[in-house]
Structures are given as C-alpha cells and as structure tokens.
Amino acid sequence: MKKLVKIEVDKNLYFLNQINNFLDPTYIYLPTSNKEFKENDYIYKNMLIEENISSISGSIKSIKNSILQIKNDYKENSVSNKIKRNIKNKEDLLNLLEEFHLLSLKDKIENKDITHLIVSAIDEECYSLKEFMILANFYSDIASTLNTLLKTFNIKEGIIATKNTSEASIKNIKSILGTYPQIKLSLVPNQYLISREVYLCSYLNMPLDSTLILTMQDVLDITNALKGKYTLDTIITISGNNLGKSLIINVRIGTLLKEVINKFIEIKENDYDIYVNGLLQGYKVSNFNVIITKDIHTIVINKKIEVFQDECINCGACIKICPLNINVKKCFIEKRYSKKCIGCGLCNYICPANLPLKEVVKDGAYEEKNN
Amino acid sequence: MKKKTTRSLVITNIIFLVPLIIYGVFKNGYLLYARNLIPFYLIFKPIYLTIISVIIKFTFDLIINHRFSINYNLLYMVLVSMIMPYNINFIIYTLTLTVIYFLTTLLESKIKFNKVCLMALIIILVNSFFYKFTYLSPLETKFNFAFSFLDLLMGRSIGSISSTSIFFSLLAYTLLINSYYYKKDMPLAINLTFLGLAFITYLFNHDLSFLLNSEIIFASIFIAPLPKYSPYKVKDQVLSGVLIGLITFIIALLFNNTISIYLAIFLVSLLGNLKKDGKKKQKI
Numbered sequence: 001m002k003k004l005v006k007i008e009v010d011k012n013l014y015f016l017n018q019i020n021n022f023l024d025p026t027y028i029y030l031p032t033s034n035k036e037f038k039e040n041d042y043i044y045k046n047m048l049i050e051e052n053i054s055s056i057s058g059s060i061k062s063i064k065n066s067i068l069q070i071k072n073d074y075k076e077n078s079v080s081n082k083i084k085r086n087i088k089n090k091e092d093l094l095n096l097l098e099e100f101h102l103l104s105l106k107d108k109i110e111n112k113d114i115t116h117l118i119v120s121a122i123d124e125e126c127y128s129l130k131e132f133m134i135l136a137n138f139y140s141d142i143a144s145t146l147n148t149l150l151k152t153f154n155i156k157e158g159i160i161a162t163k164n165t166s167e168a169s170i171k172n173i174k175s176i177l178g179t180y181p182q183i184k185l186s187l188v189p190n191q192y193l194i195s196r197e198v199y200l201c202s203y204l205n206m207p208l209d210s211t212l213i214l215t216m217q218d219v220l221d222i223t224n225a226l227k228g229k230y231t232l233d234t235i236i237t238i239s240g241n242n243l244g245k246s247l248i249i250n251v252r253i254g255t256l257l258k259e260v261i262n263k264f265i266e267i268k269e270n271d272y273d274i275y276v277n278g279l280l281q282g283y284k285v286s287n288f289n290v291i292i293t294k295d296i297h298t299i300v301i302n303k304k305i306e307v308f309q310d311e312c313i314n315c316g317a318c319i320k321i322c323p324l325n326i327n328v329k330k331c332f333i334e335k336r337y338s339k340k341c342i343g344c345g346l347c348n349y350i351c352p353a354n355l356p357l358k359e360v361v362k363d364g365a366y367e368e369k370n371n
Numbered sequence: 372m373k374k375k376t377t378r379s380l381v382i383t384n385i386i387f388l389v390p391l392i393i394y395g396v397f398k399n400g401y402l403l404y405a406r407n408l409i410p411f412y413l414i415f416k417p418i419y420l421t422i423i424s425v426i427i428k429f430t431f432d433l434i435i436n437h438r439f440s441i442n443y444n445l446l447y448m449v450l451v452s453m454i455m456p457y458n459i460n461f462i463i464y465t466l467t468l469t470v471i472y473f474l475t476t477l478l479e480s481k482i483k484f485n486k487v488c489l490m491a492l493i494i495i496l497v498n499s500f501f502y503k504f505t506y507l508s509p510l511e512t513k514f515n516f517a518f519s520f521l522d523l524l525m526g527r528s529i530g531s532i533s534s535t536s537i538f539f540s541l542l543a544y545t546l547l548i549n550s551y552y553y554k555k556d557m558p559l560a561i562n563l564t565f566l567g568l569a570f571i572t573y574l575f576n577h578d579l580s581f582l583l584n585s586e587i588i589f590a591s592i593f594i595a596p597l598p599k600y601s602p603y604k605v606k607d608q609v610l611s612g613v614l615i616g617l618i619t620f621i622i623a624l625l626f627n628n629t630i631s632i633y634l635a636i637f638l639v640s641l642l643g644n645l646k647k648d649g650k651k652k653q654k655i
Contacts, residue, residue, distance in 0.1 A: 008373040310377045313443060315552045316603030329603060352377045352552060 002323050004191035004199060007280070007349065009126045013239050013246050017168045019133055020249045020264060023233065028056050028254030029291045030068045037063060043070050044079040046230050048101065055232035055252040067291075070254075082228040090114075093152050093222075100225040105218055114153045115210040119146055119219050121162040121169055122188065122195035125278030128298040129237045133248050134216035135162060135169040138223070142216065143176050143183055145223040150182055153212075161186045161200060192280070193323060193344055217294075234294050238265060240301035242272045251292050257299065258288035271304040280345030310353035318347040318357055331361045338362075372551065378441045380552055385449055387543035388533075388593070392417050392453065394526055395533030399457055399508050408509040417533040420455055423465050424448035427472055443599060448472070450487045450594060451494070453533035454586070454633065457508040459498050467497045483644050485600040488590075488637035495630065506530060506629045523583040530629060534589035544592045554596035556605055560612025561591040561619070561632075568620040581628060587619060590632040600640045615639050 030052045037060060043049070045057040054070065057077040062069045087093045090109070097106040119142065121135035135142060142160070150158045162169050164187035173185050188194050188203055201208045221231045234253050239246035244266035251260055261267075275282045276290060278298045290296070318328035326338045328347045338361050347357040375383075400414035409416075428448045432439050448468075455464065471493050475486045495504070505512075506529050518528055526536030534540070548555040565587055573582045595601060595615055602608050615635045622631035 005372045310442065313377055313380075313598045314601070314603050315380075315598040316554070317552050319603060320551070320605075349374055350372075350551065352375050352380055354376065 002325070004189075004193055004323075005321065005346070006190060007126050007192045010241060012241065013127070017133075017136060018248070019137055019235060020247055022249050022251045022255065022260055022263060024072065024074060025056065025252050025255040025259055026072055027061065027256065027259070028054070028070050028072070028252060029256060030054060030070065030254050031066055032068055033066055037068060039063065043068070044077050046078045046080045046232070051101065051103075052254070053101065053230045053232060055254055080228070080230070084228055085226050087148065087152055087226070090152060093149075096225050097222075100221070100230060102218075102221050102225065105214075105221065108214075108218075109212065112212055113210055114212045115155065116206045116212070117146070117149060117153060117155050117158045118186075118200060118204065118206065118211060118213045119158065119160050119216065120195050120200065120213055121160060121166065121216050122200075123163075123297075124193065124195050125281060125298050126192070127237060127239045127246075127278055127300050129248055130235045130297040131216040132162070132166050132169055133235055133237075134220055135160070135166075136172055138216075138220060139169070139172040140176060141223045142219050143173070143180050145219050145226065146183055147180050148226065149214075149219075149222070156182060158183050159186050159204065159206075160184070161188055161195075161204065163188060163190045163194075165190045192346070196342075231294070234292065234296070236260075236292060236297055236299060238299045238301070240272075240275075240299075242268050242301045242303045244268065253292065253294055255292045256288075257290040257292055260292070261288050265301075267301065269303055273302050273304050275300040275302070280349055281343055282345075307354050309355060312353055312355060315352060317350045317352070321346045321350045326361060328357050328361055332357050335360060375550075375552060377443070380550075381441055381443055381446050383550070384446050384547075384593070387547065388449060388453065390539040390542070391536055391589070392421060392533045394536040394539060395453070398526060398535060399532050403508060403510055406510060408513075416457075417453070419461070420452035420459070420464060420532065421449055423461070424452040424468065427465070427469050431472065431476070443597070444476075447487045447490070447597075451490045454487075454491050454531040454590070454594075456495060456498070456504075456506045456629075457532055458502050458505060459494070459532070460502065463498050463501060464494060467494045483600065483640065485594065485597065485637050485640035487594050487597065488633040488640070491633055492630065492637065518580055520579060520583070523580060523585070526585060528580055528583070528585050530585045531589075535585040537583065537585050537588050540585070540589045540592050547592070552598070554598070554601055554608050557596040557601060557608045557612040557615075558588075558591040560609045561595055561616045562588065564613045564616025565619050568617070569623075572624065581623070584623070584628055584632075586629050587623075587632045590636060591615070594633070595636050600636075600643075602643060611639050611643065614642070 030049050032049050034050065039060055039062060041060045043054045043058060043060060045054055047054045056070065056072045057075050058071045058073040060068050061071045085096055087096055094106055094110055121131045123129055123131045146158050160173055160183060177183060177185060186204055193199055194203065197213050198208060200213060201211050224231045232253060233250050235248060235250050237248050247264055249260060249264060274285050276285055276296060276299060279300055312329065322328055323344060324340045324342065326340055331338050332355065341362040343358060343362040345358050351357055395417035396415055400416060403409045404411060404414045425448060428445055429439050468490065471490050475489060479486065511529055524537050526538065528535050544558060547553045569582045602611055618635035618638060619631045622634050
C-alpha cells in the first residue's frame, strides 16, 4: 500500500470552532421529475419529494429545469410526528433507515457482516471541517447513537477516529468516554485520504471486509432518525484567501449558496475563483448559484490566480503519488480515462506543469459536475 | 507536502549549482591568478560562460515568445556552461552554443535526446578543431599533481570548469533527494555501476582519479536525472542508470575519462527514444 502524504494548507486561514446557523432561507430548491407539481402548490416541511425531503414549508414559486423553487412561509408546517424510535437489532435499524430515506446508508449496512465499527470524524478535503464540527458540537448525541449501534450489531467495542490535530473534538469526546467505556478514541495522523476505508482499516488494524465505517454525518442522520426527525440541515465550510473570515455554517438543504454568501460572507476582491467541495476533489463553478445539497461540504473562494500550464516535464510525480498506481502520464497523453481513478486530485496537486490530469484520467468528471 | 511549479524546480536546481560555480571561480580563477597564470578578468571565466549561456537563452525567448521565461532550458544552459573545459574560447563558445541551441530546440520536438550533453559535446568538438582537446587548466598543464582522496573530494581534480567539487555535488544530492520530483535512483544506479567496475581497474592500476571522477558524479546528479530526458518509472530509471554506468566505464577505459559520462547519457537518452518508437510500432 502506498505511503500517504500530508498536504500543505494555507496557514493564514483561521477557523472559529463554532457553527453559524442559517435555517430560514427565503427559498429552497429541490429537483423533481414529477410533472404533477404546479406553481402555488403547498409543500410541507419534511414532505418527501422523490428522493429529497423539503426542509421548509411554503408554496412553489416556480418550476424551472425540473427544479422546484419553494418560497419559505416561515410557518414550519410539518407532515411528520416526532416519535422516538427504539431499535433492537439490525433489521430494526434497516427499517428505520428506509423509513427516513437514508438509502445509501442502508445499502452500506445491509450487505455487510459487521464485526467492527468505526465512526470517522476525519474530513478528507483540506479545507473541510464538516465531520470535525459534527463531533465537536454533537459529541454527546454521537456517543449515545454509537452505543445504540454497538448493541444493535452486538459488537463489544466501537472506535471514534479523528485526526490527531483536532484538539477541540479530542477534548470533548474524552469528557464522555467515561460514560461509554465500550467507545474508544483513536487518533490518526493528519494525512490525505486516511479516511478512506482501506487506509483507515489498515491503520487501525481492522479487517476491511467486516468493518463498518460510518461518517459523523451518517451517525447524525441515524441520531435524528431515532428521534423521529429527518436531517434537514447540512454543515458547510466556507473558506478561502479571498474572504474576510472563514465560516462553518449549518444550512437548510436546498438553500442557494448565493443567499448564504450574501448574509454571512465578506469577499475581499472582486476577481475570484469558486470551488465546490474543495481544491483537490472538488470542481470550479462560475458563480454562487449553487444549490446546497447533502453532498456539498466545502466552498473555497480564492483570489483569482492565473495558472500557467507548461508542457509535461516527464517528472513522473503523478504516477509516484497516485494511491492506485495509475499511469497518469500515459492516460493524459493518450487522452483516456482510468476506471480505477478515485478522483482524489493528488496528480493535479503534485503536477509542476499544472496540467489538468484529473479531468482527463477521471472519466469526464469535470464536465459532468459542471453540467 | 508542498506543491512546486516547473519554475520553482528550475530555480531550486540552479541554487544547488551556485556553490559549484563559486568553487569553479576559486579553482579555475583565483588560484590561477594568484600564480600569475591568467589576467585578473579571467578569474570569473566560469561566471562569464554562465552569463553568456543565460543571455543566449533569454534572447531566444524574446525572439520566439516575446517574453522571458524560467523553464528547463535555462537550467540546461547553465549546466552546459559548467561542463566546458578550461581552454574553451569565448567566441567559439558563444557562436556554437547559439547555433546548436537553435538546432536542438528545433529537433527536440521530433526526437528526444539529452540536450545538455549534445550541446556540450558539440561545443567541445568545435573547440578542439581550433585548440588542443584537453581538460587541463594552465596550472595543471605546468605541473603534475598526485591527488589524494581529500583533494579529489574537495574538487582539486582535473575536470570541467565548474563541476569538479564532488563535495558540493554530493551535498546537493543529499538535499535533492528530499524533493518529490527528483529522480534519486538514477544517480545511485550510475555511480554504483561505475564504481563497481572502476574498483576492479583500481585494484590493478591504483589510479584513484579514475575511480573518483568528479564529472561522473556531477553529471549523474544533475544531468542524467533531468526529468525530460530520463524515464519516469523507477524501474526504468534504475535500468538506464546501470546502462549509463556501464557505457561510461567502457568509454572511460577506452577513450576519455572526462567526457565519457556525457557521451553515455546522450546515447542512453537516444536509446530511450528507440524503445518508445518500438512500443508504438508494436501497438500499430
């Protein structure tokens, strides 16, 4: 297995260990292919619209490109009752996940014979603090849910893995470890990609096949489901060298990024680049008309810099750094993609000639996401 | 890990070459002046050669691209200036380098070869039409020296104008191996192969200067691993390193110890080309 690397980050970026809330957006945007929706239809909070849950209540203002624009009436009229759930075994948990439309999580658990459980508070992207902030702020709920999961899967010990640099979360979790002796805290080095299953299991000496790795967001979703609630919010980190200060904001899913930026963010210079989901694995967008979904965790707003692309100098650093040993240089020259590519972006990062290697090697990922 | 650009890689490499140039000024400038063998202005001959190279490179930049750029060509030009024999004539050097730089730049897109070695070898060849082919400085022409191990390590040996300090070359290597971009296996493969073979001859003739050749160490550290002209896979780097070491030994034994490494690097870079062509044909 390849040695992981530590990515150098901008040390001038300072993050406050607190979450700002933006839970009253004027509009939210939800995709739908259902043509029965009409303008002025009323949408309740917690209402299921295909695979998405409405995070506010209000009427449909417009429908464009199969996206509903819902105007918030600030009444929070909800369709569900908050009834606490009890789970005793794996089947109960799977039913709960299905009920709360946590289907990807259900798939992850359903097909696995689980003997070990790791909850990861490791953010993969350098400028993302989502997982870290969930642990730092909801540590009590996380530990309680983890305890429930351990009983459900009949596992003796659960591990919370966090970076050894995450002081705040280490301090918080240590304060509750006495209450849950079956939960252990594991500190992992601050290395890029360490949160990936294969590396984390290897570092913690756990079997890959039977270890379930959940993210903090997964556990928070289960916590909410156990309380009878849908997860309607998501935590995003907004940072970059073109901002007055970097912020961590809890926003309603479906909110337009533009609205968040207008309310919270002070932008220094008018010429800037916007990256969604980080500089390494993310993609560049041209404006703030980005709908915040559950998958979005990071927005980086950097001063515009002119990147000069040189010709390939044949240094081989892209091959040396690729965690999957892909011959990146060959793929780039022959303009073909590799099925193995995980889109980690290390080749782009290391390339001294600034060539867009990831965009070629990872099957058209750049264009797809931009569309 | 910090990201580097082509520009910063070139600058870092040139910084590592500066101590060697300064040592060149001391050995092939100051020491000769102190013995009244050269006039004062020639103390800085190594620097003049480097400046001429850089001016030629930037002039071409200005003519072709209408702007100066710091790229690998700058490093190549600095390296060429460092591996010239002491008796190189300024005019021959300037004219030949200008022509050969232009021609190699044109040829480069069609066939890959180690530009530094080819340029250096052609300039040395042209110079030898007008002056005697020798790497001796005026001091070394007058006296015979028996170099000790320390002499050779510090750079008092016979060699190019700014590349004789094995100490500074090795110091640069110990720093360069920390760079993610440096092909550190190649110098090791070259030197281990050459030293292994040269040690056998040393057992017979006890010629330490053949064994500890500053040119081989300098070229293996700075010229052979130049990214553009060396393989990008570690296995191929080791393989071509061994090949360079072997060819260097044969040429050094049969012909000339000083230019053997440049010839070997050039030949192996050409061989790499043939290998690529062969693969392309197989695909078709």
